[in-house]
Amino acid sequence: MHTPSLVGWLLVLLCAATGGYCLSRTRTGPPEQRATARGEALMASGMAVMALPASAVAPPAWSPWVYTAVFGASALWALVRRHLHHAVGALAMVYMALAMVGMQDMPGMHAASGTAGMPGMHGAHGMAGMTGGSHGAPAGIPLLTGLLLVYYTVYVLAAGIRLAPAGAPGAAAETSVACAGPPVVLRACQVAMGLGMLAMLLAL
Numbered sequence: 001m002h003t004p005s006l007v008g009w010l011l012v013l014l015c016a017a018t019g020g021y022c023l024s025r026t027r028t029g030p031p032e033q034r035a036t037a038r039g040e041a042l043m044a045s046g047m048a049v050m051a052l053p054a055s056a057v058a059p060p061a062w063s064p065w066v067y068t069a070v071f072g073a074s075a076l077w078a079l080v081r082r083h084l085h086h087a088v089g090a091l092a093m094v095y096m097a098l099a100m101v102g103m104q105d106m107p108g109m110h111a112a113s114g115t116a117g118m119p120g121m122h123g124a125h126g127m128a129g130m131t132g133g134s135h136g137a138p139a140g141i142p143l144l145t146g147l148l149l150v151y152y153t154v155y156v157l158a159a160g161i162r163l164a165p166a167g168a169p170g171a172a173a174e175t176s177v178a179c180a181g182p183p184v185v186l187r188a189c190q191v192a193m194g195l196g197m198l199a200m201l202l203a204l
Helices: 004-022 031-050 063-080 084-104 109-113 127-131 140-165 170-179 182-202
Strands: none
Touching: 004 031, 004 182, 031 182, 063 109, 063 182, 084 140, 084 182, 109 127, 140 182
């Protein structure tokens, strides 16, 4: 890809649209679906803000600590409620926020970019700089980044398979699918969120 800023804005649109739909689901459906929607909405909102290209919106120096506090609390709440996937996602957001702090502290970062940007920033493209310019030492811990990439790759593939038609004919099968878990559109949003997380991790 040779249009990193465009990629960043597409990530923003994807996450914002996903978060908007999840917010619309927080007042309808069974309690488990509402809890899932709330978790996905928070994650999508945070990802949309983090994905903003720094050339358009310069993030303040304290923003990583806000992400760390918000998603650290979200991870604890998810663990209490035994929502392991939401806990992993929130902890991944904390990890990326702390990587932002490391990028801000790198010598020459402010001179090269003019602002404190996202991990993997090249020039002033922020998060979308994942595909352009020269890439220095990766932010974060490569092993941990690799494990998260593997996790979200498996998650996206598994969620995508669940979206495929089961192939079982009959009204009973359709009823059981409709009653089990989040609606199909919410599952599709979860796939989109997984893809967004993969893109952001690749930017580290």
